[in-house]
Amino acid sequence: MAHIALYRSWRPQRFQEIVGQQHITQTLQNALREGRVTHAYLFSGPRGTGKTSAAKVLSKAVNCERGPAEEPCNECDACIRITSGSVMDVIEIDAASNRGVEEIRDIRDKVKYAPTEVRYKVYIIDEVHMLTTEAFNALLKTLEEPPAHVMFILATTEPHRLPATIISRCQRFDFRRISLQDQVDRLSLISKQEGIEAAADALEYIARLSDGGMRDAVSLLDQIISFTGNRISYQDVLDVSGGVASEQFAKLAASVARQEIGDVLEQIDVFMQDGKSAEKLLENLIYCYRDILMLKLLPNAARMTDRLLNVEAFGDVLDLYDKERIFRYIDILNHYQAEMKYSVQPQTLFEVAMMKLCSLDLPEPGASSARSNVQAGTSAGAGEVARLELKVNALEQKIEQLLQSGVKLAGGDIGNASAEAKNQPRSTVRASAPSTLRTAKLDEYVLAKDHPDVQKILGQWSKTLQRVKETKITVHAWFTDGELVSATDDAVLVAFKNTIHRETTEKALNKQVIEQVLQEVYGKPLKLVTVMQKDWKDAASDSKVQAPQEVLQLEPEGGEASGHGQDWINEAISLFGEDLVVIKDE
Template identity: 60%
Template sequence: MAHIALYRTWRPQSFQEIVGQKHIVQTLQNSLREGRFTHAYLFNGPRGTGKTSAAKILAKAVNCVNGPADEPCNQCDNCIRITEGSVMDVVEIDAASNRGVEEIRDIRDKVKYAPTEVRHKVYIIDEVHMLTTEAFNALLKTLEEPPAHVMFILATTEPHKLPATIISRCQRFDFRRVSLDEQVERLHVVCRQERIEADDEAIRLIARLSDGGMRDALSLLDQIMAFSGKHVTYDDVVSITGGMASDQFEQLVRALQQRDVTAVLQLIETFMQEGKSADKCMENLLYYFRDLLMVKMVPDSQAVTDRIIDVKRFADVAATFSTEQLISMMDTLNYYQTEMKYSMQPQTLLEVALMKLCSANAAERPAGVAAGAAQAAPDDSGSVDRLVPQLMSRIQRLEEQLAQVLKQGAAPAAGSTPNGRSSARTTASPVAMKRIVEKLDSFLSAQEDAGTKAVLQRWNQVLLRLKEQKIQLHGWLVNGEPVSFLDDAVLVAFKNEIHRETTEKPANKQFIERVIGEVLEQPVRLVTIMLKDWKAAADRQPSTQPKQELKLVQEFEPPAAAQEEWIHEAIQMFGEDLVKIKEE
């Protein structure tokens, strides 16, 4: 027999098997026991917390031969067939793939017919937030006043996307993330029944990684079993999930405390060689510092005990930092984590972030480092002090290189940092400014070339093709206009800074360059500039056009009749003696 995934094998079949949703189970069971169940329910909450399972259990409970009862018997023909999904009157619809108004109109037309196999018709609409506005409108009246034999159960992970008119017609139940202890208990039950030997630390790590979703925890356990067999260890979980053990983080934090840049970079390189991703390392490191902060500020909190296995070990590490230092480090890491989303070199950003943490001022050192420095030899402290300016200089060079990679040839605006934020203290060096001016002069000289004219003639084709393939990028690029074409670079001037920054994001920029290259039938690079900066540069550019002599040209020759009339009037006004007629 083919293997069935653990989360399917252990899917709850009764209310008592639902984990971590006692408030919902008790309410539903009381309403079933008293016969006060309603016609429409809305189940919402995070993924893998039991929304669809609870809906199917409720469908069985109202249609059980021995019911309606607070628990389905799971023995009668109705319960068995509903579990198998073979009852035509219990319909489960995936709104993500059936989101149109026609599907909802089909339901609206069928609800008026009485059920043929069971007591109640039940419609379970999963991911209901995916329905279109027209589909919601078609559902409204039916949802408000359905026939007595019909029940609707709507399930969603994003209730804020539902119209208020839909929510007001349903009884709403909010599913919560399953707590760590409840997940651990359930996983131990599964391991005992499946005859799996699992270390307690491994089970707790699986529960933490599932982020409150019982289904995710069972899927992860199933995956680890495929790797390690019937014995699951903590190291197996770390290896399979691509995570990092807490002792690895501790080594990294100790190196940061000692401002040992070499050790920090070696550890990062080791993580990369082990197959860890830079963004995952950054995320896990943020969580580690978060745990240190929690241990330091609220050591007895449940938020600490839920995430940390060895609290004492964390407390020892946290004692070497002040609260302000931990918060500052988290701010730095969070900033670079945000920048990673738009970077093509996330490892470089991770290294820059950690070097910034290493290069903190001596006054901001952790307590343990300060004490160690006091006992160090004078030569050692002097070498450390000399190392700080070198590190700061290296970080600045790395940031400049990173900015050039992100911009990919775009001229940086004056008074802006590599990350795009304005800074009055940051100015480009004279050499860099000279190169920028020379490059801009080349573009100005090329604005009348045949290549530029060819780009201008085909630009509408570029916009049209971009609109067909990715309309969002068309909305950003239409704000710019091509002003010059030099070598293989198309210079586009933008009126709005936000539009320019969006097109400069690596993924967007590569897509636009590909479309332009297809239209021009040659590989191109996209370079951007603000339109006001382009016009200012053009105004400063000396004119190369030859000066033209201004001449007064008579636009038309008055007819002869008009000339004689003017002469006659002049003679009458000034006298014949004063008027002299000259032929030109």
């Protein structure tokens, strides 16, 4: 005789065999005992929690030859035949493949006929949320007022997809995820009855992997038995399921916390060599960090962890993390898990995710502890922070005094900019401080902008840009936003339209490339000074910056003095004023 899967051979045949749903089974048993069975039920909940099994048990209980009874006898002809599926009056319909209006109309036409073999005609419609709108409309009236001999049992994993008109016509029962202990007890019973010797931690890990679904747990147990035979160990479960021992995750989490990228990649390579799945590893790692977070927030939450069987192995790891870091890590891993669904290289994506975790610039756990100590009023932490605050305040006062005195720093005079800087937010001042552009004096560049030497430099500027492009094209992409506006003997001034382009050009490595090209093109070292175009235009139009005034000198025709010299002087004074006339004796 062919082997029957464990989840089929161990399907509950009585209400008391349904695991973890006492709130439902007790209600149904009371209704059967008191004769308050209704015509329509809606069973909703996650997969593998007993919805269809409860529907079959209920159909046997109402049709049992010794009933209706709180429990079916499973011995009479009706119970045996309903269990085997050979009773014509108990109809199981898969709504996923029979979802059209025609199938529901067929049910509506047949419900008026009395059952031929048992007491009630029972329709069990599984995955009822898959019915079309038209099918639901066809079912409505029959579901509301069916004949006395008809019972409907609707089962679904997505009750929110059912119309409210359908739900309101049924008694709704919500099946819950089965608790870990209930699953372990059931798996232990099945193992003993099947003659299997299973380790307690192996059964517990199987239960954790099933995510609250009893059918998934029994199916996994059946698969492991096929692999191992009559003895099941914790390592056997890991090998079959593709899982990783919690101790290995503890080692991986510790390496990530210490940002040891090489060690992390080596561990990932070992996992891959052992045939582990990158998708499964990432999923389990998220569970691992979830469990670490639970233990950080609730020290006595060992029973609430999903993947950590040996909590003691994570004792040292907990000290390496604070809750802010764990929250950040879980967000990043969730992002990569979503991306991995569409990736053809899941292992590479997993490695990138781990390298990103190791590269994050996050505060050490001690910093968070210091903050919490200050908030809690602990003397040691509070005293240290207070001393640091005094030092920072003293340094800020010294800097402000230097700014007010107009101290000249490398790159220009910041004295005139101090008042403006004090009115800016601190982050803005920090961002502006390294720039030589806002601090540079523009007077000398304004005076030199029309000098012939500047025109010579302008004539070779296209050659300079081309040479920068040949040297490093990425620098050229930013540098072309600038325009050469002036130059001196040892520097060129370039005005930028875009702040980002200017700040990128000012970076040390980029600036070094440009200044090297300037020396090659012009044959002498030239510094690069940059400015925003708006600032340059304001400086160039400033009336205080003017070229030196020329002195008007009157000379007699022929270059020789004449007897009318005094007349020329008087005429000049009358025309231009005494202040503008300079008299020289030749």
